[in-house]
Amino acid sequence: MTKRVPFVLIGCLALLIMLTWSISNGAAQSGTAEREPNPPEAVSTKSNFIPVQGRLTDPSGNPLDGTFNVSFRIYSISSGGTVLCEDLNNTVDVDNGLFTWYMNMQGCQAFDGRQLYLGIQVGGDAEMSPRQYIDNVPYAYGLRPGAVISDTMGNDAILHIENWAIDGRGLRSYGMSQSGTNYGVVGASRSPDGFGGYFYNNGDGVALKAESLNGNAINASGENDITVHATNVNDIAVWGSSTYDAGVHGASSEAAGVEGFSLLGPGVYAESLSGVAIAANGVITSSQPTYLWIGGNDVRPFFHTDSTYIDFNSRGGARIYRGATAGEKSVVLPITIAGTLYGQDVRLTALELYWKGDTENDSIMTFRLRRQTGVCNSCYAEILADLTDYTCWEDTYPEGCTIHNDLTNNNILTPDSGILYLTLEIGYGGTTWIDFDGARLTLEYDN
Numbered sequence: 001m002t003k004r005v006p007f008v009l010i011g012c013l014a015l016l017i018m019l020t021w022s023i024s025n026g027a028a029q030s031g032t033a034e035r036e037p038n039p040p041e042a043v044s045t046k047s048n049f050i051p052v053q054g055r056l057t058d059p060s061g062n063p064l065d066g067t068f069n070v071s072f073r074i075y076s077i078s079s080g081g082t083v084l085c086e087d088l089n090n091t092v093d094v095d096n097g098l099f100t101w102y103m104n105m106q107g108c109q110a111f112d113g114r115q116l117y118l119g120i121q122v123g124g125d126a127e128m129s130p131r132q133y134i135d136n137v138p139y140a141y142g143l144r145p146g147a148v149i150s151d152t153m154g155n156d157a158i159l160h161i162e163n164w165a166i167d168g169r170g171l172r173s174y175g176m177s178q179s180g181t182n183y184g185v186v187g188a189s190r191s192p193d194g195f196g197g198y199f200y201n202n203g204d205g206v207a208l209k210a211e212s213l214n215g216n217a218i219n220a221s222g223e224n225d226i227t228v229h230a231t232n233v234n235d236i237a238v239w240g241s242s243t244y245d246a247g248v249h250g251a252s253s254e255a256a257g258v259e260g261f262s263l264l265g266p267g268v269y270a271e272s273l274s275g276v277a278i279a280a281n282g283v284i285t286s287s288q289p290t291y292l293w294i295g296g297n298d299v300r301p302f303f304h305t306d307s308t309y310i311d312f313n314s315r316g317g318a319r320i321y322r323g324a325t326a327g328e329k330s331v332v333l334p335i336t337i338a339g340t341l342y343g344q345d346v347r348l349t350a351l352e353l354y355w356k357g358d359t360e361n362d363s364i365m366t367f368r369l370r371r372q373t374g375v376c377n378s379c380y381a382e383i384l385a386d387l388t389d390y391t392c393w394e395d396t397y398p399e400g401c402t403i404h405n406d407l408t409n410n411n412i413l414t415p416d417s418g419i420l421y422l423t424l425e426i427g428y429g430g431t432t433w434i435d436f437d438g439a440r441l442t443l444e445y446d447n
Helices: none
Strands: 049-055 066-075 085-094 098-104 117-122 290-295 309-312 318-321 329-335 344-357 363-372 380-386 401-406 420-427 433-446
Touching (some): 085 098, 290 329, 329 433, 344 363, 380 401, 420 433
Antiparallel strands (some): 049 098, 066 117, 309 318, 318 433, 329 420, 344 401, 344 433, 363 380, 363 420
16 A cells, blocks of 8 residues: 545635545556536536546655546535535546646535535545645636636526624625715616616515615616616615615706506505605696596676575585576686696697576586687687586486586696686576585696
8 A cells, every 4th residue: 555645726716635545556547537528508607617636645755557446526515425526437647646636526515605525536445534725826817806707607697695683794895985976886788678786675674775874875767768767566666765864866967867656556655754744846747637626616607687596405516597587697706827838738628518497498508628728719719518408407307417428629728828717508497596516627648
């Protein structure tokens, strides 16, 4: 039996191994082993092989020659434990004590930055002891400052980092200069369907948290689409908090500065302890309609000479009597409304009237909704002219009737045109009355 002392180098990870091992003498052979290159179809995005070099000697220090069966194993501890990776029963050629081998570590996930140990076994003897720890080199070529790691890896990651500590960090990066425009982390995507940065949380925590002592925690800019897009199924998609400034600040030259969407909850929720919850320097848009309720007790005769007289009722409406003079009577209901709402032009889309008559012969013969355009008899735009003769006899409809009309013409209110008025032409069956309790306008918005 002879003894040998190998000196081993593993790629960019250096092993300095001083071992004593008993083996049988073998016939000397020249040359060292080199792995064959992978065929083109077997080339993967990273090599499975780790080069190993060593020197075999007998106990007196004489180099050995021959062919030996060598097995390599990787552990996370210096003795005992479970094998993490192994490359077994390799036929290694030794020439003048020197050998080169490539350990096949296909599928090995052990090289993740932790301390590892190499175990070596030759032939049928026990694994040599102690195991040799895998030490550092000054740096790996791929991690030099300015290094670029580039490949095409499908749905895999070029760089995968994990930290299992309850208070750990997976990745920490700083832009250290105290002046100039520098970045701790930069993410970019060239695809119109891609993301420059993508963050998710599988538990109940926050996907992305940003903090700043005096500046913007998140500053995002985009040219033609949404700058920040965040989605969440059961909680807040974007949370912004600030003690003295805006929690969320959005600005856009041609589209929405801040846009929120939710199926069941608020699309945008804002809260302030002592300041303004939402401050907008521009248009606030909404796709939801607004309803303007107009009480009937503001109705009045169209002509001051009419015999019509009006009593208010306890519901906020009015009872309109024909009076002594026979014939149809006209009344008018002025409508006060904002021409724009939060910067949006208002679009009138529907009108409903609520009323009933004293007898089956009392009717609303005609009603019109107009928008004033100037100060002259013809300075108006007619939004609606309904010439249908409607009846609603109280005995048949004690709770009254509703007349509905959709509005599609001349129905945009702007900062320059928004005074509205409603006129009713009423037909009476005698010295009777109609109850007019009011109207409802549906308002929608043009962005």
